[in-house]
Amino acid sequence: MSLTIYGVAASRAFRTLWAARELGLAYDHVPHHYAGPEVKAAPYLAINPMGAVPAIVDGGFPMYESLAINLYLARKAGRLWPATVEGEGRVFQWTLFAAGEIDPVIGQWYGHTAYLPPEKRKPELAEEAAPKLRQRLGAIESALASRAWLAEREFTIGDLNLAAALFRAPAFGLDPWPKLKDWHARCYSRPAAKAAVAEREASAAAPR
Numbered sequence: 357m358s359l360t361i362y363g364v365a366a367s368r369a370f371r372t373l374w375a376a377r378e379l380g381l382a383y384d385h386v387p388h389h390y391a392g393p394e395v396k397a398a399p400y401l402a403i404n405p406m407g408a409v410p411a412i413v414d415g416g417f418p419m420y421e422s423l424a425i426n427l428y429l430a431r432k433a434g435r436l437w438p439a440t441v442e443g444e445g446r447v448f449q450w451t452l453f454a455a456g457e458i459d460p461v462i463g464q465w466y467g468h469t470a471y472l473p474p475e476k477r478k479p480e481l482a483e484e485a486a487p488k489l490r491q492r493l494g495a496i497e498s499a500l501a502s503r504a505w506l507a508e509r510e511f512t513i514g515d516l517n518l519a520a521a522l523f524r525a526p527a528f529g530l531d532p533w534p535k536l537k538d539w540h541a542r543c544y545s546r547p548a549a550k551a552a553v554a555e556r557e558a559s560a561a562a563p564r
């Protein structure tokens with residue numbers, strides 16, 4: 357059963373490329389750019405009608421939403437998946453936290469401090485996001501007060517999903533949250549993370 361991952365590494369596809377490497381999966385990579393015409397037209401829209409990346413097709417089964425894809429891949433592989441129902445609960449909690457609480461807030465802060473062209477940045481939107489981001493980072497710091505990893509004793513897909521959503525967090529500065537800073541560094545020191553980051557940086561630097 358072949359797995360295809362769609363999306364340039366310099367996008368949320370980075371999350372799924374990191375997960376696939378962690379899980380030791382063989383895959384084909386189709387690096388469609390999120391701003392390119394391919395993702396807004398057939399046949400891609402049949403895979404992801406949102407016209408966004410990433411998406412996968414796994415043996416004919418199409419899926420989109422980066423963090424849900426990662427849950428699916430880990431659950432199917434039986435790796436990075438918690439052994440207990442409580443661990444599963446934490447994986448779901450932190451994955452939905454990443455999607456609902458981190459993605460919009462860090463996106464707003466990073467977009468209006470670094471990502472958007474300077475003339476499109478609105479400092480007031482970055483300032484609005486900053487205290488929300490601090491609150492959320494504090495919540496993660498609290499969770500890490502009593503445990504090394506978020507869901508179980510080992511790194512799970514829950515750690516990967518939240519760490520991947522926090523890719524830009526070092527730019528915000530993590531010194532006020534030492535346990536989070538250490539956890540983030542441990543997540544990104546994993547060989548699969550390093551390889552995925554290198555792929556992401558190479559694709560960001562490459563001409564389109």
Ligand SMILES: N[C@@H](CCC(=O)N[C@@H](CS)C(=O)NCC(=O)O)C(=O)O
Nearest residue numbers: 367368390407408409410421422423
């Ligand atoms: N919630 C989705 C968001 C996907 C998303 O917005 N991807 C961006 C690239 S990081 C994209 O393709 N944007 C193009 C567009 O939405 O038109 C996920 O996590 O997969």
